[in-house]
Amino acid sequence: MDSEVLLTQLKGNxxxxxxxxxxxxxxxxxxxxxxxxxAAKQExxxxxxxxxxxxxxxxxxxxxxxxxxxxxxxDELKKEIPQVNAFFGTxxxxxxxKALKADYKHELLGDRITSTSHYAYLKISExxxxxxxxxxxxxxxxxxxxxxxxxxxxxxxxxxxxxxKELLLIAQDSTYYGLDIYGKRLLAxxxxxxxxxxxxxxxxLHYSYPSGFPYDVLEVIREKxxxxxxxxxxxxxxxxxxxxxxxxxxxxxxxxQLLNDIRERVPDIALRTTLIVGHPGESSDDFEEMMDFVxxxxxxxxxxxxxxxxxxxxxxxxxxxxxxxxxxxxADHVMExxxxxxxQINKTRINSEMRVLIDRVEGEFFVGRTEYxxxxxxxxxxxxxxxxxxxxxxxxNIKMVDATAFDLYGxxxx
Numbered sequence: 001m002d003s004e005v006l007l008t009q010l011k012g013n014x015x016x017x018x019x020x021x022x023x024x025x026x027x028x029x030x031x032x033x034x035x036x037x038x039a040a041k042q043e044x045x046x047x048x049x050x051x052x053x054x055x056x057x058x059x060x061x062x063x064x065x066x067x068x069x070x071x072x073x074x075d076e077l078k079k080e081i082p083q084v085n086a087f088f089g090t091x092x093x094x095x096x097x098k099a100l101k102a103d104y105k106h107e108l109l110g111d112r113i114t115s116t117s118h119y120a121y122l123k124i125s126e127x128x129x130x131x132x133x134x135x136x137x138x139x140x141x142x143x144x145x146x147x148x149x150x151x152x153x154x155x156x157x158x159x160x161x162x163x164x165k166e167l168l169l170i171a172q173d174s175t176y177y178g179l180d181i182y183g184k185r186l187l188a189x190x191x192x193x194x195x196x197x198x199x200x201x202x203x204x205l206h207y208s209y210p211s212g213f214p215y216d217v218l219e220v221i222r223e224k225x226x227x228x229x230x231x232x233x234x235x236x237x238x239x240x241x242x243x244x245x246x247x248x249x250x251x252x253x254x255x256x257q258l259l260n261d262i263r264e265r266v267p268d269i270a271l272r273t274t275l276i277v278g279h280p281g282e283s284s285d286d287f288e289e290m291m292d293f294v295x296x297x298x299x300x301x302x303x304x305x306x307x308x309x310x311x312x313x314x315x316x317x318x319x320x321x322x323x324x325x326x327x328x329x330x331a332d333h334v335m336e337x338x339x340x341x342x343x344q345i346n347k348t349r350i351n352s353e354m355r356v357l358i359d360r361v362e363g364e365f366f367v368g369r370t371e372y373x374x375x376x377x378x379x380x381x382x383x384x385x386x387x388x389x390x391x392x393x394x395x396x397n398i399k400m401v402d403a404t405a406f407d408l409y410g411x412x413x414x
Contacts, residue, residue, distance in 0.1 A: 006030070006066075006093065013102035027061040028100070033069035038308045044069045052083035064088065066096055068140040090126075090141055118357070118393035119166035119202075119375060120159050124152055124190065128172035130209060132236075133247045133314040134279060134307060137172050144173060146181045149190055156197045165393070166202035166357060167194065168374060173209045175217070188216040195224040201395070202357065204374055206232040210258055211249035218265040228371040231262065232272045237279070238293025239286040246279060247314060252293060259297055270372035272301035275334060278327030279307045280318035287330050294337055300345060301378045302338045304331040339405045346379070346403035353413060356381045356398045358390050366390045368398070370408075381408045388412050 010017045029051050033044035048065055055063050062085045070077065071089035078087060088096040097103065127142040128135070156167060169191075171177065178186030187205075194203055203226060205217070210233050221227050237243050240251040250258075262269060275290065294302065306327040309320040322330075356368040359375060365382040368390075373379045381398060383390060388411065390396050398410035 006032070006096070009093070009097055010100065010102060013097070013100075028064070029060055029062075030064045030066060030096070030100075033065060033067035041069055048077075048081055048084065052081050055083045064096065064099065066090075066092070071140045072136065117163050118359075119168065120164045121170050122152065122156060122159070122167045123147070123170050124174060124177050124187075125171040129176065130173060130211075130249075131247045131314070133245060133318075134276065134310065136310040136313055139312055141172060144176050144180055146177050146179070148181065149178075149186070149193060152190065153193050153197065156194050156200060160197055160199040163393070165200070165395075166204065167200060168204045168206060169194075170206045172207065174205060174207050175209045175212065175214055185212075185214045187214055188220045191217065191220045191224070191227060195220070195226050201226055202371060203227045204230050204371075206374065208233050210235055210255060213258055215261070215265070218262060221269070222266045229266060229269045230272070230372055230374070231266075231269055232374070233258075234274045236274065236276050237286075238275070238290040238297075239282075242279060242282055242286045242290070245281050245318075246276075252289070256293075256297070270300035271297075272303075272374070272378065273297075273299050274303045274305065276305050276307050277330040277334065278322040278324075280309075280315055280320055280322070282307075282322055287333075291333065291337060294334060295341075298341050298345070299338070300342075300372060301374075302334075302342075303377060304334045306331050342379070343403070343405040346405065346408055349400045349408055350403055351400065353397060353399050354381075354410075356383075356396050356410070358383075358392050358394055358396060360392055361385055366392075368396070379406050379408065381410050383410055383412065 007017055031044070031048055031051065033048070034040035044067075048063075051060065051063050054060050063083060064086055065077065065084050066088040068090060070087040074087045074089065077084065086099055125144055125146040127144045128137050129144045159167065175185065175187055177190060178184060191203065191205070194200065205221070205227075208217075208231055221229065221231070235250075235255055236246055236248060238252055238255070240253070243250050243252065243255075259271065262271065275294070277287065277290070306324070307320075307322065310316060354370045356370055358366050358368040360367050364385055366385050366388070368381045368383065369375065369378065370381060381400070383398065390412065397413040399413050400408045400410045402409040
């Protein structure tokens with residue numbers, strides 16, 4: 001989303017811009033980086049080094065770097081990669097534009113050129129106030145700052161006018177929304193206001209912190225037909241001891257109570273979570289408790305990260321005592337368990353009829369999603385493109401005829 005805002009500002013200044021991995025014709029390249037986990041940091045660094053080499057050869061005139069990695073490691077990067085003309089942090093968009101001889105245009109607030117035509121991410125806040133032991137987001141993104149509700153509704157209307165049918169609400173902590181600028185949590189009201197935007201067919205909520213979860217959100221999800229029965233709750237672990245070490249403000253018991261409450265109030269909801277394996281101090285008993293938690297909780301969607309030892313976080317003071325190989329083995333075990341759960345859930349969908357948003361054509365299939373699936377991270381629906389014609393960006397009624405662990409196969413209902 002940050003790249004899309006930058007793209008919109010540059011085009012608003014009359015700049016010719018291409019988004020993606022670069023172009024042979026580009027004379028200035030801007031790299032938007034991630035600095036959250038080791039793999040993402042390394043990918044960003046490799047990209048910068050490759051472009052720095054191109055600049056040395058004379059293929060590029062200027063190279064700029066922005067985003068989380070630049071915010072966090074600016075001084076080190078300046079020394080190690082002097083070919084970069086300038087580094088900019090996560091809150092320095094006006095400065096980056098100035099370096100590109102462009103002005104920050106306030107009249108473009110709410111306008112955005114999206115990288116996808118029919119769905120878009122809507123960032124409702126920036127930064128985070130939570131004390132999680134492993135997380136460097138407050139270092140890179142600062143304290144929690146909610147965006148004004150009127151601004152978000154205006155942006156939603158603009159996106160829908162430009163063809164967007166699905167909004168994915170994101171934040172470092174979406175359930176904290178409104179507390180800083182309105183004095184109380186107003187995520188439910190925001191969802192209500194967004195659901196009234198004419199032409200907006202799906203709204204999907206991500207990154208809902210479990211501690212202090214605002215239950216009024218569930219009432220809105222249940223009552224509003226264009227809010228997906230989908231909730232992303234990053235729980236991080238299933239062991240009370242590890243949750244305490246992670247400073248999550250939850251126990252296994254309170255987590256299980258929350259899951260039960262959510263399912264009781266919205267029976268058809270799909271729950272997605274993410275977990276971390278290999279945090280300092282995680283014993284084999286803690287891991288087995290996590291496995292038991294996953295088996296009993298039966299999440300519809302689940303992802304796993306191996307712990308990354310991040311400087312200046314609370315966990316960095318601890319001994320990174322779980323070997324990398326063990327971390328990966330534990331992650332593989334969790335995903336193997338989840339694969340079986342996902343297959344069982346998917347098989348119950350066979351012969352059901354579901355509304356599917358078609359995202360793309362890939363190989364011999366149209367690839368789409370149900371309301372229970374977010375793009376790129378969740379399950380997909382595959383429809384044979386040789387036998388059926390669908391349009392990317394359209395909704396279609398699909399009958400499910402087969403299932404694998406992470407995919408459903410379907411045929412259009414005429």
